[in-house]
Amino acid sequence: MMKKTKRKENLRIYTYATWGIILFSWFLTTELGLVSSRLVPSPGNVIQTFIEIMNNGYNGTPLWSHIGISLYRLFISSxxxxxxxxPLGLMSGYFKRFRAVIDSVVQFYRPLPPLAYYTFLILWLGIDESSKITLLYLAAFxxxxxxxxxxxxxxxxxxxLSAESLGAxxxxxxxxxxxPASLPEVFTGLRTAIGIAYTTLVSAEMVAAxxxxxxxxxxxxRYLKSDVxxxxxxxxxxxxxxLDWCLRNLENKLVFWKGKQ
Known part of the structure; x- marks a missing residue:
């Protein structure tokens, strides 16, 4: 147990060192003027702009409202x-006839870029939250x-076979x-889905938002505000x-048999 804890601590050192190098490189690049401040703002400018947005909001809306509405869209759709x-995925995996009905539809729309059908969602559902949540829902599904x-x-x-032979x-x-046997891989899918839905969030908020x-x-x-x-x-x-950290902790508590034979 102690060896496992020490191994985790050593891995954290690598993580912290990686981010330290990234931040130092960012600071050094902007301080030496190797790139234009319009393209890559300095860490100081970003922090200063963040404080201003925290105090005054952005476009007349508080920063927490921007974060809140994005997370609301993400949570509802997810x-x-x-x-x-x-339930549809588990039933499709277990019942072949059920899979024959559902699988082809999912496989058809899955590779489509979100913006390819987002316009139709707006036409069908309007420009309010319904179209945005539906777009994120399809991305996560x-x-x-x-x-x-x-x-x-x-x-x-x-x-x-063992369960069926016992009369189940x-x-x-x-x-x-x-x-129970599927839950570990289901949680992996959940983590992937949250990530994909979050990346689609930008597309959902591009139009009529x-x-x-x-x-x-x-x-x-649009206004080259790179700091924002x-x-x-x-x-x-x-x-x-x-969010990913919360899902991993939830998985560890609910799926405690993961990795055990």
Missing amino acids: FLAILTAI APIYLSCVSAVANINPNYL SKKDVFFTVVL TSGVGWMVIDAS MFIGIIIMGVTGVL
């Missing part, structure tokens, strides 16, 4: 994706669904064998890491 993709199908396919068939019904096998972190980045890019763009990117990166 919750709906989890609520639908997990496919990774969760595919991870569930893959998880069921990777279950040791001996587990299923299809329903019993699904809830007592398929679901006046708030959100993604909108801040897009709006700042850096702030938005840093906020999205930090919140993305925190």
